[in-house]
Each structure stands twice: as C-alpha cells, then as structure tokens.
Amino acid sequence: MELRQLQLFLEVAKHKSITKAAESMHLSQPALSKSIKALEDELGMKLIIRTNKTSDLTDAGRIVLEYSQKMAAVLNEMKTTLNDITNLSMGQIDIGLPPFIGSLFFPRVMAKFHHAFPNIELNITEYGGARVVKSVEEGEFELGVAVLPIDEQQFDVYPIVEEEMKLLVYKDHPLATRNVVDIKELKDEEFIFYHEEFALNKIMRNQFIAAGFEPKILFQSSQWDLMTEMVAANLGVTILPDSICNRAFNTDLRVIDLKEDILWRLAVITKQGRYISNAGRTFIDFILKEPL
Known part of the structure; x- marks a missing residue:
C-alpha cells in the first residue's frame, strides 16, 4: 500500500466522483480507477460503489477514509515541522x-x-x-x-468577535414598530433560517425550544444577503448577527433588539x-x- 494510493482515495471520497477527482489531481480517469482497484485488491475489500453519477463509499471505504485522513494529517504536520526547522x-x-x-x-x-x-x-x-x-x-x-x-x-x-443577535422583519410587519421583542412572541412566525451545517442553526433552535416552541422554517440558506432580501420581500422573519443587519441596506427592513441576551461569538x-x-x-x- 502506498501513500499515493491513499491520497487518491481521499480525493475520490472528497468529490464523490472518480471523474471529478481525476480532474482535480490532473490524472486520467482510467489511471485513477486502476489505482483505486489496486488498493481494493490489496485490502481484499470493495471500497467504492461506482454508479453513473457518483462514487459512494462502502462500510469498508468509510473505515479506510477515516484512517487515510489521520495519515494525511500526520504527514502534513511532519512537513510543517520540517519547514519551520529550516526557518x-x-x-x-x-x-x-x-x-x-x-x-x-x-x-x-x-x-x-x-x-x-x-x-x-x-x-x-x-x-x-x-x-x-x-x-x-x-x-x-x-x-x-x-x-x-x-x-x-x-x-x-x-x-x-462577540455580537448580539437581532430580529429582522419587513417594514410593515406587526412587530416593525417595536424596539424590543421577546423571542416567545415569535412562536407563530415563519423563519428564513440557516442551513443545517451552520452552527447558528443549532444555537437558535435551542433558543426557540427553551422558549417553548419549534420554529416554523419556510426556507434555509447559507447566504445572509439572500436571507435579508427574502425578509425584505415579506416572506418571513430572521435573526442575524448585528454586523450582518448593519449591512442590510434595503429600506424595507427593520432591525429590532431581542429581549434575550443571545450572543454570536x-x-x-x-x-x-x-x-x-x-x-x-x-x-x-x-x-x-x-x-x-
């Protein structure tokens, strides 16, 4: 087994595609497939399920991925240490x-x-x-x-960084004239929310659950400018860090303080x-x- 084989396997796992991995590594697809096949033959296990559109990992493949990531991290650390020694x-x-x-x-x-x-x-x-x-x-x-x-x-x-979270609503929303809103008052609102992979998703969900309700999520996004524009279109409300609210220049938006001390750190x-x-x-x- 060679480190190069594991590096190529990592690239396939990252892209979930032999074609895309080959392009990334500047290899021909047959050469990459041959390397993966040789690794599978040596281990005596199938690592990748190949389909027309994607290359998914088997259970054995996920184990090899975990150890390959550890080996790659150790190798990178070795290179970094050696570079530092040479000043x-x-x-x-x-x-x-x-x-x-x-x-x-x-x-x-x-x-x-x-x-x-x-x-x-x-x-x-x-x-x-x-x-x-x-x-x-x-x-x-x-x-x-x-x-x-x-x-x-x-x-x-x-x-x-440490900032307060703020409520963002449409200018004609019933809460738009308020200076402060209790999070409990948002129970019946529809939210423009963060994608699941964002830490704010879990942080704010926990705040809502502590207030006694599960948020009604209309749409999820990873782009704060899209979220603010959807609020400006009166599609729902959102809660964002103060610095993002300060960059939302649409005149149809209103920024309101929350009674709860919710910090974005x-x-x-x-x-x-x-x-x-x-x-x-x-x-x-x-x-x-x-x-x-």
Missing part, C-alpha cells in the same frame, strides 16, 4: 472559514495580513461552521474559525496537541491584534 521566510496555512464569517470580516483582514506577510500563502476553504470544526479535528485544516461554544477540551480557542480554533506552524501562529497573533 524558511515563507509558509502556508490551511484555514476553514464559514461563508457567513468570511464575507463579513475576513477580506480586509486577509488583505492586511498578505501585505504584512507576503510570503505566507493562505489556503481558504469555505464550509459550514460544524464542518469547519470537524475538519480541524480531523487535520484537514490547521486553523478554523468557529462559532462558540465548542469543546475546549479538544480545541485551543482564540476569541475574536467567533473564535479561531486549533486542535489541542497539534503542532501549529510558525505561519499559523503568526496569523493567530495578527488576527487577535487586528480589530475586525
């Missing part, structure tokens, strides 16, 4: 970033960081918050940005016990000092 004036950071957060704060921060450290390459992947946390845990990302709370026994946490996270590169530590120090 190179360059580096690379793999960062997981939820789309909500990336569009709000990070373009300006990334630009300033790049100007300050032009030889450090930032590889940014956008995932929902829950997936970012899982990917940092599995070693896919050296750093991630996550919504708190998370398990601080597994991760080192560096807080960077963001942090840079790293896996506890993992070696963090000089480049990664430089980025953490930079973002903690740079106002977002």
Whole structure:
C-alpha cells in the first residue's frame, strides 16, 4: 500500500466522483480507477460503489477514509515541522472559514495580513461552521474559525468577535414598530433560517425550544444577503448577527433588539496537541491584534 494510493482515495471520497477527482489531481480517469482497484485488491475489500453519477463509499471505504485522513494529517504536520526547522521566510496555512464569517470580516483582514506577510500563502476553504470544526479535528485544516461554544477540551480557542443577535422583519410587519421583542412572541412566525451545517442553526433552535416552541422554517440558506432580501420581500422573519443587519441596506427592513441576551461569538480554533506552524501562529497573533 502506498501513500499515493491513499491520497487518491481521499480525493475520490472528497468529490464523490472518480471523474471529478481525476480532474482535480490532473490524472486520467482510467489511471485513477486502476489505482483505486489496486488498493481494493490489496485490502481484499470493495471500497467504492461506482454508479453513473457518483462514487459512494462502502462500510469498508468509510473505515479506510477515516484512517487515510489521520495519515494525511500526520504527514502534513511532519512537513510543517520540517519547514519551520529550516526557518524558511515563507509558509502556508490551511484555514476553514464559514461563508457567513468570511464575507463579513475576513477580506480586509486577509488583505492586511498578505501585505504584512507576503510570503505566507493562505489556503481558504469555505464550509459550514460544524464542518469547519470537524475538519480541524480531523487535520484537514490547521486553523478554523468557529462559532462558540465548542469543546475546549479538544480545541485551543482564540476569541475574536462577540455580537448580539437581532430580529429582522419587513417594514410593515406587526412587530416593525417595536424596539424590543421577546423571542416567545415569535412562536407563530415563519423563519428564513440557516442551513443545517451552520452552527447558528443549532444555537437558535435551542433558543426557540427553551422558549417553548419549534420554529416554523419556510426556507434555509447559507447566504445572509439572500436571507435579508427574502425578509425584505415579506416572506418571513430572521435573526442575524448585528454586523450582518448593519449591512442590510434595503429600506424595507427593520432591525429590532431581542429581549434575550443571545450572543454570536467567533473564535479561531486549533486542535489541542497539534503542532501549529510558525505561519499559523503568526496569523493567530495578527488576527487577535487586528480589530475586525
């Protein structure tokens, strides 16, 4: 068994397609299929179920995926440690970033960081918050940005943002003239809500359940601008962080305080016990000092 075979297998699992994985790795599809078949023959088990449209993992494939991810993380950590030992004036950071957060704060921060450290390459992947946390845990990302709370026994946490959550309604909504609304008053409202993979989905669901009801969800999205425009079209209400509400310039919207103290808290996270590169530590120090 070769590391290259496991790397190719990881790519197929990531894309759920041999064709797309081959394109990503700049290989021919037959060559990639041959490598996967050789791995299956060596292990004596089928790892991938091939169909016309997708390549799904078998139970054995999921086990191989788990161990392949661990091996890839260890290999990346070895390379990072060796690079730091040589005191190179360059580096690379793999960062997981939820789309909500990336569009709000990070373009300006990334630009300033790049100007300050032009030889450090930032590889940014956008995932929902829950997936970012899982990917940092599995070693896919050296750093991630996550919504708190998370398990601080597994991760080192560096807080960077704390904001209040606000209610967003259409200008003619019955609550539009109010300054403050109790979350219990939203029991019969239809919500424009966050996609399941976003940490805010779970956070706000728990708030609603604590208030005694399950939210009526009309539509789910991963794009805050689409959510605000749907509210402006009088399709429902939503609850978003203050900074997002401040960027919603549609005059048909009204922003209202919530009686409950619901906070949106963001942090840079790293896996506890993992070696963090000089480049990664430089980025953490930079973002903690740079106002977002």
